[in-house]
Amino acid sequence: MKQAICILIFGFFTISSFSQKISSTTNYIDALELYNSGDYIMLIYFYDGENSKLERKIKNEILKSDGLKTFNKDIVILNVDKNTLGTEEAAINKRxxxxxxxxxxxxxISASLSKEGKSLPLMTSFSDSDITLFFEQLKALK
Structure with a gap:
């Protein structure tokens, strides 16, 4: 019984020590505040809604993937929609x-690491090998 309790306690602390926060926003100021508040990686996802199949692939295989969950840093995702760049909030998102x-x-997609100021080149091709390379480069950022 004591052994089972010890295993449960150890499991709880192990899981909570690897917890990670992934936040998503459409406002650059909000994303920047989070990014600068801690040890964050910022992913900036630029999209226009014209290629829904590719955008769905990006969301599923990058932004919502298990690959992001392997990082020990918190992540903020800034979603920048080209079609909203005429709105008031968009004036800020043009930065x-x-x-x-x-x-x-x-x-x-672009990625940047807050403390070191390092960033990845803009990712514009999304084949499976490009996505694998993106995650390798992202891991090298930290």
Whole structure:
């Protein structure tokens, strides 16, 4: 009985020590505050809704994948929709477009690490090998 209790307690602390927070927002200021508040990786997902099949693949195989859950850093995902760049909030969201996607390529993803200021090149191709390479580069960021 004591052994079972010890295993449960150990399991609880092991799981909670590996807990990770993945936040998602469409507001650059909110994403930046989270990003700067701790040991975060920021993923910036640029999309335009014109290639729904590819955008669904990006969401499933990158943004909602188990691959993101392997990081020991918290992650904030900034979703930048090209079609909303005329709105008031979009004026703020044009900043990451200018900084990380100056050629306006949609869909695409960029990643940045807060403490070190390192970032990955803009990902614009999403074959299975490109996605594998992206996760390898993301792991190398930390």
């Amino acid at each position: 990451p477009v200018r900084a990380f996607n100056p050629e306006n390529i949609y869909p695409s």
